[in-house]
Amino acid sequence: MPQKAELSVCKFGGSSVADAGQFKKVKAIVDADPARRYVIVSAPGRRFSGDTKVTDLLIQSSDAPHLLVNNMAEVEKRFRKIADDLGVEFDAEGQVEQIRKNFKAGAGIQYLKSRGEYLCAQLMAAYLGYDFVDSAQMIVFNYDGKLNVEETEKNLREELSKHEHAVIPGFYGAYANGVTHTFSRGGSDITGSLVAAAVGADLYENWTDVPGLLMADPRIVDKPLAVPVITYKELRSLSLMGAEVLHEDAVYPVRKKGIPINIKSTNEPEEPGTLIVSKASYYKQVLDVSGISGKKGYAVISIVKEKLNEDPQFQIRLANVLSEQKIKVEKRSTGVDSVELVVEEKTLRGKEDALKAALCEGTGASSVEIKGSLALLAVVGRKIASAPGVSVKMFDALSREKINIRFIDYGSDSISITVGIDEEEYKHAIRAVYQEFITCVSKPVE
Template identity: 50%
Template sequence: MVKFGGTSLATAAQFKKAAAIVREEEARHYVVVSAPGKRNKEDIKVTDLFIKATEEGQFDSMMIKIITRFRSIVRGLGLDFDLDSEIDRIRNTYRDGAGEDYLVSRGEYLAAKIMAAYLGYDFVDAEEMILFDEKGDLQYKETVARIATVMDPHDNAVVPGFYGKDTEGRIRTFSRGGSDITGALVAAAVKGDVYENWTDVSGLLMADPGIVRNPLTVPVITYKELREITARGTEVMHEDAVYPVRKVGIPVNIRNTDKPEEAGTLIVKNADYYPSILKISGISGETGHASIMVEKDRLNADSDIRTKLLQVFAQEEITVNSMLAGVDTLNVLVDEEQVKGRKRELSEKLRTAIDADKVSITDGLATIAIVSRHMAVSPGVSVRILTALAAEQINVKLLDYGVDGISMLIGIEENNFREAIKAIYSEFVKK
């Protein structure tokens, strides 16, 4: 089961690269595609053109741009493909009230139609298999069962990602990047040996390339590690795409369409059988955090106090990112934007709620998450992280070990953010 992202299908040349990858290995039976992405930094993704087409007065002008993009791809592939008939069908169906999700999903639909024609594979429409309820929530069990039934007669097929159909027969879409989910669902349903996710990067990088120059690719990472690192800002796959393949234990291989010779990153349920060169699996971080410190005698001994504090955060619509407890203190990490201009008011509400001795709010913090499946069994990993920071005279304001023993969250001042990531990376990736 292979999935190609938008950058892998942005032009006819990219379509040819993707098709060559599929043809290179006979075991690649099923293909899921995204809509064509950007051809360059100034370009607009096809999906964004369709979104603009839903705006008042924009339909005709955006459709011209969309037709031009797809016509260029069809001509570049030398295909005898009736694009005009497909566009007419889309235009008429939308004008008959098919809804915005229908129109926004047509980039994937057309890309899949074209890829199927170019490969000589069957086209299987996602609306036949991806099932949503009336609220737009995925019906997981029903979808996997339906995919297995629909795909069974097809030895080789192309499926558009990103959308399906609800119980009322209307097209529904996932959130952006949802083609990853479609690919994972198909992989799970057909019991694939591997789910290859082809994109514009050679796997998961150990650190942000905007901070660390030419960071190494992580060769192997577990599902749990991936979940931890994506929750802290690293974007590789859609978060919900991990669940279907993790549930049935199918490995995910993130590969680069432009560099198919590179192995990429393998995401597995259990990495015990793979040689481990690197002691960490990734470094991820975010700026723009604030720390709320609540102090009260024997605070941690009274569960009602925590409940009251959380009720205040809920009432104020403030999301709690992390919570650390001491004997008499509770340190809550939140997004800085959520407390901006409200520090005095929020402090008073928290103090009043539990008759706290003191409430202090500190902003300008950054968090760095280090993920490592070795952390729980090798104390040297944590020591090396803190030693690397100390060598750069970076003070740790907050420290939290994940409950699974595979991650470590560090809070520091924002002005030390980039240097801290460089220091940790350098400690584990030495010449």
């Protein structure tokens, strides 16, 4: 296994800082390893079902000014209670009043949206005894809203070199003129990744409320297993197929530097979580596959033309028609006399007949058929190409459950197999394929 990290960057999500009890878990995690010198935090999340996240309170205030007074009072109450329960001196009232004044003076909506992270980082710094370093001093956006990567990395590296330990708020930075600008929702993951890359961390730990990346959607499969090790390439493949994993923007800075990511649970810190790495040959593969994912809302366009594979101009004519009709192809499968295209069904609405006519005329096809209500199911694993048994297991599982396969695509990246099935069979298929693979999971080597 890899050597122990000498420098780790830790990002804690909203569920990890929701209340004083969670703050205490964060402190125990940070104190357990001296390598954890830089901490990034989100705004406090939900404490219980029906609760409102701090960021949502702030967004409501910015969208509906009449809610500002009541919502800001609730934000102040949340932070005051956390501080009181921790026994930490923290002027929640004064901080929130200053935020309110700045917003009314024109600081802007994005400034207000970012204050949950700002306040949480200040309180966490006080609790841990770390320095507070404001992201607005380091993370720079161009005036078109895009991140200035070079300037940001330079600022982070130079500023954090002055701090042995620091807490940094996630989610936001600023333009060169000092005006606050935020990432999209979930942007604290990006902040953490940027910090890890800038300081040359050995490991980027992303702490959340799940014990790693799950092998399947927990809304479909009951308590799915966490994947021990996954490559960045596999992660991207799963993401493109709809899996709720780290956004590419949150992965790129550390992937570029070859820094592994460890997804772990704040509530179960002893669990190993999921390690995301550039190359996984160093690690024992416990699972045959790294994930099962999919999406609904597709259609198959079947085009038949005799000896189309002998017509060098066919693909060009086909591409021209699809471009004119503004149709994006997600997957394709070509035979001797036919080609099947998988597209998003919503892009065909209202123009099926016109598209059929255009394809027949433009490509010389003898027939064009469109069938909707298709779901795509993908199995991703780095050894799929070298382990033919993986595809056999997948097809056996679907066959036993009498699930008809309407489309098959062996990914050109050699790490995925995608099948098209009827939407009504989607959840059933996910469960069947998942069950097939976990029946052979052996206990990981200690």
